Each structure stands twice: as C-alpha cells, then as structure tokens.
Amino acid sequence: MSITSEQARDRADATLRALYATVTDWDAALIRQAVEAIGSDGRPFSMNEIRDLLPSLAHGAAGLYLRSECCRKNPLLVKVGEVTSTSPATHGKRICQYVLAEYAPRRRTAA
Numbered sequence: 001m002s003i004t005s006e007q008a009r010d011r012a013d014a015t016l017r018a019l020y021a022t023v024t025d026w027d028a029a030l031i032r033q034a035v036e037a038i039g040s041d042g043r044p045f046s047m048n049e050i051r052d053l054l055p056s057l058a059h060g061a062a063g064l065y066l067r068s069e070c071c072r073k074n075p076l077l078v079k080v081g082e083v084t085s086t087s088p089a090t091h092g093k094r095i096c097q098y099v100l101a102e103y104a105p106r107r108r109t110a111a
C-alpha cells in the first residue's frame with residue numbers, strides 16, 4: 001500500500017505531536033529560556049549552542065520542542081538552515097539551525 005506525500009506528512013505530524021506531548025512543562029520552560037537567551041541577538045543557532053545550557057534531562061526533549069516551535073500558527077522559531085551536530089552521540093548528523101521568528105527574513109509575496 002502506498003500513501004501520498006500529504007498522508008505521510010500528516011502521519012509524521014501526528015507522531016511528532018504525540019512525542020511532544022511527553023515533554024514536561026518544566027523542560028519546555030527551560031528550553032524556551034535557553035532559546036530566547038541564545039537567539040536574542042538575531043543570529044542563527046542550533047542545538048550546538050544551547051546543548052550545554054540545558055540539564056541532561058532536557059536534551060531529549062529539546063529537538064521536539066524546537067521542531068514544535070517552528071510548526072505553530074505564530075511560531076517562536078524559523079528554520080534557516082542546517083549545520084553538523086557537534087554532539088559525539090549524533091556521529092556528525094545534520095541538525096536544524098534556527099532564528100527567533102522576529103529576526104527571520106521576511107518572505108516576499110508576488111504582487
């Protein structure tokens with residue numbers, strides 16, 4: 001059975017929502033505080049910059065939190081690229097780079 005790309009995206013979104021539901025309010029508050037502190041200068045950042053600011057319990061939740069903040073109706077974050085993770089556990093995996101939404105480049109609309 002094959003599925004459309006829209007169905008696959010819907011399934012992935014549902015899975016991410018279910019996983020994000022496991023992020024505690026405490027972890028979300030810690031991650032948001034780190035994100036706002038690191039992102040307040042308008043420069044792009046990734047988990048490479050905020051990883052050391054978070055307690056180890058928040059690390060697993062951080063990726064889910066960052067992703068969810070990009071998908072909201074009024075997002076806190078905007079993905080602007082990718083960088084290589086500096087965490088030895090990720091073996092050089094590519095990770096997202098973000099800016100706070102207020103600093104994101106404005107998209108031009110056709111006239």
